[in-house]
Amino acid sequence: MSTNTVPVHHKSGSHEALWGYVFIGPWILGMILFVGGPIIASLVLAFCKWDLLTPIQFVGFENFSHMFGDKKFWISLGNTFYYTLFAVPLGIVGSIMVALLMNQDWKSVRLLRTIYYLPSVTAGVASAIIWMWLFNPDFGLINYGLSMLGVKGPLWLADENWSKPALVVMSLWGVGGNMIIYLAGLQGVPRQLYEAAEIDGAGIWHKFRHVTIPMLTPVIFFNLIMSIVWSFQIFTQVYTMTGGQGGPADSTLVLVLYIYHYAFKYHHMGYACALAWALFFVIMLFTFLQFKIAGGWVHYEGELKK
Amino acid sequence: MEQKSSFWASKKKQDMAVSLVLYIIAWMGALIFVIPLVWMVSTSLKYPTDIFTTPPKWLPISDVSWKLDPDVRSQQAGYVKIARGANGTNIIYLMSGLKKSAKVLSTMTLSGAAQLNVQKGDYVAEGDIIARLPTSGVAKVNGNIIMIADKEGNVIDRIEAPMNSKVKVATGDRVTKDDKVAVIPPQWHNYVEAWSPKALSETFTTYLLNTIFITVCGLLGTLLSSAFVAYGFSRFKFPYRDQLFLIMVSTMMIPAQVTMIPTFILFKYIGWIDTFAPLIVPTFFGGGAFNIFLMRQFFMTIPYELDDAAKIDGCNYFQIFWLILMPLVKPALVTIAIFGFVYNWNDFMNPLIYLNSSSKYTLALGLQTFTTMYGSYYHLMMAASTIVLLPILIVFFFGQKYFIEGVATSGLKG
Numbered sequence: 001m002s003t004n005t006v007p008v009h010h011k012s013g014s015h016e017a018l019w020g021y022v023f024i025g026p027w028i029l030g031m032i033l034f035v036g037g038p039i040i041a042s043l044v045l046a047f048c049k050w051d052l053l054t055p056i057q058f059v060g061f062e063n064f065s066h067m068f069g070d071k072k073f074w075i076s077l078g079n080t081f082y083y084t085l086f087a088v089p090l091g092i093v094g095s096i097m098v099a100l101l102m103n104q105d106w107k108s109v110r111l112l113r114t115i116y117y118l119p120s121v122t123a124g125v126a127s128a129i130i131w132m133w134l135f136n137p138d139f140g141l142i143n144y145g146l147s148m149l150g151v152k153g154p155l156w157l158a159d160e161n162w163s164k165p166a167l168v169v170m171s172l173w174g175v176g177g178n179m180i181i182y183l184a185g186l187q188g189v190p191r192q193l194y195e196a197a198e199i200d201g202a203g204i205w206h207k208f209r210h211v212t213i214p215m216l217t218p219v220i221f222f223n224l225i226m227s228i229v230w231s232f233q234i235f236t237q238v239y240t241m242t243g244g245q246g247g248p249a250d251s252t253l254v255l256v257l258y259i260y261h262y263a264f265k266y267h268h269m270g271y272a273c274a275l276a277w278a279l280f281f282v283i284m285l286f287t288f289l290q291f292k293i294a295g296g297w298v299h300y301e302g303e304l305k306k
Numbered sequence: 307m308e309q310k311s312s313f314w315a316s317k318k319k320q321d322m323a324v325s326l327v328l329y330i331i332a333w334m335g336a337l338i339f340v341i342p343l344v345w346m347v348s349t350s351l352k353y354p355t356d357i358f359t360t361p362p363k364w365l366p367i368s369d370v371s372w373k374l375d376p377d378v379r380s381q382q383a384g385y386v387k388i389a390r391g392a393n394g395t396n397i398i399y400l401m402s403g404l405k406k407s408a409k410v411l412s413t414m415t416l417s418g419a420a421q422l423n424v425q426k427g428d429y430v431a432e433g434d435i436i437a438r439l440p441t442s443g444v445a446k447v448n449g450n451i452i453m454i455a456d457k458e459g460n461v462i463d464r465i466e467a468p469m470n471s472k473v474k475v476a477t478g479d480r481v482t483k484d485d486k487v488a489v490i491p492p493q494w495h496n497y498v499e500a501w502s503p504k505a506l507s508e509t510f511t512t513y514l515l516n517t518i519f520i521t522v523c524g525l526l527g528t529l530l531s532s533a534f535v536a537y538g539f540s541r542f543k544f545p546y547r548d549q550l551f552l553i554m555v556s557t558m559m560i561p562a563q564v565t566m567i568p569t570f571i572l573f574k575y576i577g578w579i580d581t582f583a584p585l586i587v588p589t590f591f592g593g594g595a596f597n598i599f600l601m602r603q604f605f606m607t608i609p610y611e612l613d614d615a616a617k618i619d620g621c622n623y624f625q626i627f628w629l630i631l632m633p634l635v636k637p638a639l640v641t642i643a644i645f646g647f648v649y650n651w652n653d654f655m656n657p658l659i660y661l662n663s664s665s666k667y668t669l670a671l672g673l674q675t676f677t678t679m680y681g682s683y684y685h686l687m688m689a690a691s692t693i694v695l696l697p698i699l700i701v702f703f704f705g706q707k708y709f710i711e712g713v714a715t716s717g718l719k720g
Contacts (some may be wrong), residue, residue, distance in 0.1 A: 016542055019623050023538025026531045027554065027598065030591025035557055041568035052571070093532045101332045104325070115336040118343070121702050121709070124652030127672045129677055133684050139358045140573065141345055178309040180710055204324065209363055226558075233561050236654040240674055252415060256563055263567050264659055282563060289471040 045273040063274035068106050073275065075250050076258040077282070082164050083254065084231040087171040091227060092220065095175040097180035100212075113183070120177030128240035131170045132157065142169075157241055160251035167237060167252065178223055185219035186212065214299040221290070221298045228286050232279060235260070255279050328673075346695075350688035351492035353468055357684050360392045370488040372454065372481055378420060378437040384411045386428045386436070394418030394460055398436060418460035420444070439463070442482040445475045452487050470495065493685070500689035503678040506672075508664045510693055513672035520585050520657075520668060521650040527589030528597055528646045529639055535592050536601030537627050541613065552601075558595045562655070570659055584660040585653075597642045604638035605631065641708040644701060651698055669694045 021028075046064075049057040067073050102113050119127065134141050135156035143153030154162040192213045202210070235256040238246060244260075246253030259279065263272035344364075348563045349357060351366035384400030385408065391397045396416045401408040404427060416422075420437040430436055443462045446453040452465040452475060467473060467488035475487050502509040539551055573584045592598060608631060616626045632639075661667055664675065673694050680686050702709065 009625070013543065017544035020538050020542030020544035020547065021544065023627075024535050025538075025551065026590065027535040027538075027592030028550075030531075030588065031554075031557070034588050034591060035560070035565055038565035038568035038572070039560070041571075042564050053576070065623065098335065099329055101335070104332075106329060106332075112332055112336050113710075114703075115340050117706075117709070118699070118702060119339060121648055122343075122652075122695050122698055124694075125654055125673045125677075126694045127342075129673070129687055129691045130342050131686065132677075133349065134342055136684075139360065141361070141362060144360065144362055165365075173339065176339075177396070186571065203687065204321065229559060229561070233563070236652075236670075239654070239658075240677065243678055256561075259563050260655075263570070269567055269571065273564075273567050276561070276567065279561055280564050283559070287559065 036074075042276060043272050043275045044279050047274075048270045050269045052269060059270070063271050066271065067274055067278060069240065072250065072253065072258065073278075076246075076253045076255045077278075079164060079246075079251065079253055079254040080232055080234070083167055083171075083234055084228060086165075086168045087231050087234075088224070088227045090168065090172060091175055091178065092173055092224060095178035095223075096182050096216070098175055098222070099186055100208075102183055103186045116179055117176035120174040123158045123174055124236060125240045127173070128170075131166075131173075131237075132241055135166050157252075158248060161250040163248060163251045167234070167241075170237060171231075178227070181219060181223055182216065185216050189215045217298045218300060221294055225287055225290050228290075229283055232256075232283050232286075241304045343695075346688045346691055349684055350496055350692050351494065352496075352685050353493050354683075355488045356490070363519065366492045368490045369486045370465065370471060370490060371484055371486050372452075372463065372465060374439065374441065374463055374483045376439040376441050376483070377435045378414075378416060379432045380432060380434050380436045381414075382412050383431045384429070386424045386426055386430060388422070388426050391415055394458070396420070396437075397421065397660060398424075400430070405502070417462060418458065419456040419462045426528045435698065442480060445477060445479045445481045445487070447473055447475060447477045450488070452481075454481055496685050496689045497693065500676075500686045501675060503680065503690075505687070506664070506675060508667065508672065510669070510672060510690070512665060513667050513669045516582070516666060517651065517668045517670075520582050521647060523582070523586040524589045524650050525643055525646045527586060528593035529642060530593075531590050532593030532597035532601050532642060533632065533635065533639065536598050536605055537631065539598065540602045540605035541610075554592075554595050555599060566655075566659070571661065579660060580662045580666060581660075582666070585656055592643075597646070600642060601635065601638055606632055637708065637711065640705065641711060644705040644708050647701055648698060651694075 033241050045056075047060060048056060049059045049062070102109060102116065106112075135143075137143060137153065137155045137158060139151075140156070142156070146153040156162050156166045165300045189212060193215070194207055197207050197211050233256050234254050238254050238257055239260075242248075242252055244257075246257050254276070256279070259272050259275045262268045262275060310548070333627070348364060348366050352363070353366075353368065356363050356366070356368045380400065382400050384402060385404050387399040387401050389397045389399065395418055398414045398416060400411045400413075402411055414436075417439070420439050422437050424430060424434075424436045439462055440456055443454040443456050446455060447709075450467045450471060450473065451470055452467065452473065454462045456462060465487055468490050471488045471490045473488045475481055475485075481487060500510070505670050514521075539547065539554075569584075569588075572581075573579060576583075578584050578587075612630055613626050616630045621629065652670060653668070654674070657668045657671045657676075661671060664672075667675065673690055676690050677687060680690075
């Protein structure tokens with residue numbers, strides 16, 4: 001049947017459905033080939049031993065039991081936790097603070113927004129190199145700045161106690177990306193709410209505490225979940241700054257780098273998959289916990305209209 | 307974006323003061339944010355000797371001045387013996403004693419311009435001043451070499467300025483100690499050096515062309531397939547549509563590392579390792595959940611009446627998609643293109659896994675290899691980083707509006 005003779009109101013449902021599947025077809029194929037299929041394969045591989053050369057061996061839970069006794073795995077997990085624990089909250093507080101600053105009607109606010117947003121777009125190898133130079137113990141700008149304050153700066157990337165804080169500091173340079181999200185959220189706050197609060201005699205702090213923050217919580221919630229997902233996958237900066245090693249003394253060996261080592265350096269595909277599932281499990285656990293405790297602090301606008 | 311916020315709309319004086327304080331804080335913060343990029347460009351233009359300085363030099367311009375310690379000191383203890391050398395120089399011998407049998411401990415050749423402070427037979431201890439050089443003279447310039455001589459033409463000192471510096475004195479000028487004799491300008495040739503590094507087998511031309519090729523093909527795949535799929539999700543009713551959409555959005559939560567290894571094995575079996583295919587082909591299968599989501603948001607804003615009208619005019623679904631809707635979602639396509647450009651340009655892990663030979667490297671990989679070879683040559687590292695960042699900065703400045711709209715529409719981060 002040709003489509004153009006069918007009146008608009010009596011569209012044949014199955015016919016339309018068929019076309020719907022045609023159009024989402026590429027994604028379904030991609031889902032099977034590059035997401036669903038690999039997930040199943042990865043799950044199977046996690047219970048196997050395979051170096052891509054000799055035949056695959058089923059080893060049951062051996063990869064996972066090995067993981068529990070693998071000191072480096074725990075170190076890498078700890079490093080990843082450490083990074084997430086500091087980079088995510090600081091990043092969120094920082095980006096909200098910058099968004100509040102950028103939500104003014106100053107003449108130069110557009111230029112300011114650009115300056116704050118720009119670094120987040122440059123994330124990658126190049127920005128890691130810039131920070132290697134900034135963190136240079138003897139001639140880096142950071143330690144020079146500290147010396148002006150009378151503080152002797154640490155060795156940063158060369159000191160196992162300071163390498164992770166260095167990564168956290170570097171991550172804060174990218175708060176502009178989330179700033180844009182919060183800015184959109186702030187501009188979505190109805191003016192009437194502020195006006196009502198003013199009539200009640202609320203000052204700046206009260207308006208912030210009882211209007212702005214509650215209205216932002218859904219955005220914060222979503223952003224928190226995604227930030228944790230991303231921070232658990234930190235890789236490029238560490239690879240660039242440590243030459244792919246995760247040094248000094250494994251202090252920047254993050255989970256994804258560890259997975260990379262096992263998969264593409266040692267070709268222990270099974271163990272690498274098991275590690276990847278451990279990462280996935282941890283991310284899922286965190287996300288689940290977020291949803292569990294969200295009810296207590298995330299405030300949806302619908303609740304206002306009751 | 308530019309609506310007036312009423313958050314600060316209080317008429318109190320102290321709120322004005324607060325606003326001013328915040329304004330200052332905002333600019334100070336902006337300064338801190340921009341410093342790393344300024345520092346990158348500044349370092350990339352420096353002469354190597356100007357990189358490791360305390361305090362740091364902000365401008366990649368530095369003066370070459372005539373540094374001279376006029377006091378010539380003896381390196382050893384001994385008895386002085388003086389002889390004439392060529393070109394009016396004096397040769398000072400330090401002897402172990404005054405007798406004929408005394409051995410020469412050391413010799414020093416002094417310019418005729420030096421005023422001797424000792425006489426034959428004097429005993430000098432180590433560190434004693436044996437001569438003084440004049441602290442001013444006449445310049446004689448030959449290219450980047452500046453000779454400074456006294457009235458008789460005896461050479462006091464010789465200054466070799468870096469090859470491409472601008473000499474500030476002319477032959478015949480009188481020069482005094484600590485005078486500026488040349489200026490080292492920004493070293494643009496650092497970029498030439500970084501572009502074709504001697505220690506690497508490839509130049510940045512290769513990396514750039516590879517990156518452009520991958521980015522263009524990847525963007526084509528992303529734009530076409532994400533719009534195509536979003537059209538399906540936004541314009542058709544079919545069983546399980548909403549569940550499928552939810553599944554699609556939730557795939558954003560899956561860390562790439564879970565699917566990465568089997569996908570790598572799949573491409574290995576197809577024989578696509580060390581080709582661009584693994585970086586391009588997947589983009590034609592949906593173009594990523596984020597992009598589909600964004601496109602769907604845009605399609606939802608377009609009234610269905612348009613589709614219906616086109617259908618009455620005899621358009622099929624493909625024609626509606628291509629002729630009616632695609633032109634209308636241009637802003638969304640530009641947004642996705644910009645995000646995709648930045649993503650491809652910065653992507654490191656995928657090229658790292660799939661590309662082995664350096665002739666296939668992307669800019670990110672090339673730059674990482676560059677650091678392994680030039681780790682301590684910060685001027686070259688910063689030049690290379692600037693080369694890699696420049697296109698992103700340009701795209702960012704021209705496409706700012708789309709970046710911000712893209713984030714605002716989706717509430718997600720690109």
